[in-house]
Amino acid sequence: MTWISDLLGPFKGFAVTMRQVGKPRVTRKYPQEKRVKPPRFHGRHVLNRYEDGMEKCIGCELCAGVCPANCIYVRGADNPPDNPVSPGERYGFVYEINMLRCIYCAMCVEACPTEAITMTHLFEMSVTSKEDAIYTKDELLVDPDGTPNHPQAESPLIDVKELRLGDGWMRATSSAGRAEYEGVVAWTPQARNPDLPVEAGQSAESTGGDDG
Secondary structure (H helix, E strand, O other): OHHHHHHHHHHHOOHHHHHHOOOOOOOOOOOOOOOOOOOOOOOOEEEOEOOOOOEOOOOOOHHHHHOOOOOEEEEEEEOOOOOOOOOOOEEEEEEEEEOOOOOOOOHHHHHOOOOOEEEOOOOOOOOOOOHHHEEOHHHHEOOOOOOOOOOOOOOOOOOHHHHHOHHHOOOOOOOOOOHHHOOOOOOOOOOOOOOOOOOOOOOHHHHOOOOO
């Protein structure tokens, strides 16, 4: 019966294909169709501003120090007395992130004491050279009105509004998810989103479950 097995051999490979015929499709027509990202999706970083337009980064370099991939370079400078950039004594004079080295672990977000750096839902960052993959402060910092920037904004694959969806990212070490902090806003207001949602908590009322 070996000859029969050899004869049917080429058709056995179609068995998996035929089993999938008629089943719902699991693929999407990217980039026309994009999946909805989780609220805490780790995408491209942005540098935030306060509601009055002042920069949140104080140049403390904690994000660079905690980064396990050594992809962040920060240098602080003293604030000009007549025209301060941030509310503190110093501000981030130089801020660069090498996206080729970044592992998107969000430890920089955890370490930042002023919530200056957060992560968005944007993951499309194709470049044609290594230099283009190093995002500078000009590209990371949002405009005074909170509008984010992206170097490949004109690309048909880029949806810049994905940069505006990162405000819901909560620190893992904060009160996020704890029932006793329900109703408390976990983030300070930002220029692009001054009305941040409150913490949902895990009580029966917020989840529709049963405390018992």
